[in-house]
Amino acid sequence: MLQEFKEFALKGNMVDLAVGVIIGAAFGGLVNSIVKDIITPIIGLITGGIDFSNMFVQLSGQPQPTLNAAREAGATIAYGNFLTLLINFLIIAWVLFMVIKLMNSLKRKQEEAPAPELPRDQVLLTEIRDLLAKQQKA
Template identity: 45%
Template structure:
């Protein structure tokens, strides 16, 4: 078996195609969730916290060293804890949105599974039963 045909068999296997579709849809869904968090949820949170961006929060561990002309020779050393806080908030909000989306999808699946089965066909009327008996008797002759 040639390498090309082996690769073709691998690439067209159901699981690989399903995975590829999942990755593409997941990427698109990630953009939607990020937009929801950044454009809708974070501004609402900023109403309560006063700022939507914590990235500028830091503690100076060492101040910058300047030369006689005022140029920075040694940059300041900062502990940027605000970036960490912002990442934790972003992760939490994205995880919540995904949780609620998965919860809604699971609820829809349960409703589909719990749907009542199709009604059984109605029992034939007395006339239909009688006609069937007559047909059966005639076919035996």
Template identity: 45%
Template sequence: MWSEFKSFAMRGNIVDLAIGVIIGGAFGKIVTSLVNDIIMPIIGLLLGGLDFSGLSFTFGDAQVKYGIFIQTIVNFLIISFSIFLVIRTLNKLRRKKEAEEEEEAEEASDAQEELLKEIRDLLKQQTKSAE
């Protein structure tokens, strides 16, 4: 059972997933700090010093803190947009690399085709000289 678990845990996909979760958590903390410490104070200033996290109302004995909910939505939107920009940039780089590789393969194919044409022409010349 131990060896079976070890082979399961050490498969490439599991390790890649663990790395992704760790990096994602760290990235989330960075973006959360960006939102809480930089973006939201600026938005608060633009809105006349409004701080979303302090928005609330009392309903009976309960205090409904809808400002924290608004803050969480803003955090989500900024994190989602940041991830979108990162993935978009990575996709552009990947497409550029694939285009370069395709171009190199095409050039290699053209060079190989040219070489084959030269060999064909040489063989034709040899056949004509032998006749």
């Protein structure tokens, strides 16, 4: 059983999947930083200083000045956090779309490339094989 698990875990697909998950997590952190540190401030500058991280609707209790205080006071909808996560998702989806589009383009080019010509001796051997197969059928 241990041997079977070892064979399963060390198959190329499992290792590739593990590498993909690790790179994906690192990429997610990078996208979070891009949104938090670059895109959100630019959107805030364009829209007059809007800070997504502090956007909320308090459903219960007295109105509070910050999101953390509002959450402590009761039910709160933090739609600013949702907007940030939505921007993160759209960036990741766009980048993945572009990567898949590039991979498909490279795959199509590879499929369209002409097959390399066989050396003369292999062509002759193939012809001899085909002639012998015809003679055996007759």
